[in-house]
Amino acid sequence: MNDDKIFDVLLIGGSYSGLAAAMALGRALKSVLIIDSGNPCNWQTPYSHNFLTQDGQPPNQIAALAKQQVQHYATVTFFTGLATNGIKTDYGFAIQVASGETFRASKLIFASGIQDHTPPIDGLAACWGITVLHCPYCHGYEVRNEPTGLLGNGEDGLELATLISNWTTRLTLFTNGKSTLTADQTTKLQQHAINIIEKEIERLEHTDGQLHSLVFKDTTKLPVKAIYTRSRFEQQCKIPELLGCELTNDGYIRIDAAQETTISGIYACGDNATRIRTVANAVAMGTTAGMAVSKKLIFENF
C-alpha cells in the first residue's frame, strides 16, 4: 500500500452508526474520512420504525438527512467506495479501497454492519424487510392481528412464536420439514392455538414484496400477510478480522464499553457489534465510538 492520505480517523461504513460517529468526531474538530459502499442492510424496507422523530420514514431519507447534517462539519470528508484491505502501520493503520487508493489514520472505526443470509426459499429475498420480517419492534405494529407465519423449528420456533404472540394470535409455525419440537413445546403451542405445519415450502407468492401466500411442495397454498424469520449473518466487512479483531461466539465484533475492539486503536459500532439491531441503537453506539475515539486522540496528543 502507498500511504498517501492521512486523517485522524478512518470510518468504514457511512450509514446510521458511521454518520453518528462522524458527527461526534466532526464536532470535536477531528479529521475523518468516511468510506462507504452504499449498501445498508435495510435498503429494501419501505418504512423504518421505532426511532424517535423519524418513525415511519423511508430508511434512505433518514440516512440522507443524517448525511446532510454531518456535511456541515468541515473536517469530515466522504469517499464512496469499498474498503478492501487494511494493515497496521507505524503511524496507525492504512486502509485500501477497491479503486486502489490508500488512506491512513491513527484510529479506525468500523460501522460496517452485517450481511443477512435469508433462508433460500424462492420469493423470500424479494419480501425481506417488506412482509418477511426480522423484528416485531421494527415492523410488528403494522401487521398486528394479521394472519402471520413463523418460519422456524424446535426451540427457536417456540421462542419466535412466544414473542410474536404479543402482536397477533393468528399464528402458524412453518417448520419447513419435519418438526423438531419436543412434545412439551408442541403442547405449549397448541395451548395457544398456534398451528404447526411441517410441509416443505416451495415458494412465496407476492406482488412487489407484498406477500399473499405460501405455496408448498405438494402444490397446496395458504394465505399469509407476513412471515417472521431469523436469518444467518456474517460480518459485511472482513477487514476487522484481517487486522486481528476478535469476534464473539455469535459472530459480532468483540468490543469494550468504549466500543474499542480487542485490537488497540480499532473501534466498532452498530450492527457489526451487537444483537440489538435498531437504528436508534446503531446511532447510540456510533455517538459513543465517536466520543471515545476523539477523547483518546485529545489525551494522546496533549
Ligand SMILES: Cc1cc2nc3c(=O)[nH]c(=O)nc-3n(C[C@H](O)[C@H](O)[C@H](O)COP(=O)(O)OP(=O)(O)OC[C@H]3O[C@@H](n4cnc5c(N)ncnc54)[C@H](O)[C@@H]3O)c2cc1C
Ligand atoms: C430488513 C430490515 C429492516 C429493518 N427495519 C428497521 C426498522 O424499522 N427500525 C429500526 O430501528 N431498525 C431496523 N432495522 C435495523 C437497522 O436497519 C440496523 O440496525 C441499522 O441499519 C444498523 O446501522 P449500521 O450503520 O450499523 O449498519 P448498516 O445500516 O447496515 O450500514 C453499514 C454500512 O457499511 C457499509 N460498508 C460495509 N462494509 C464496507 C466496506 N468494506 N467498505 C465500505 N463500506 C462498507 C455499507 O455499505 C453500509 O452503508 C432493519 C434491518 C433490516 C435488515
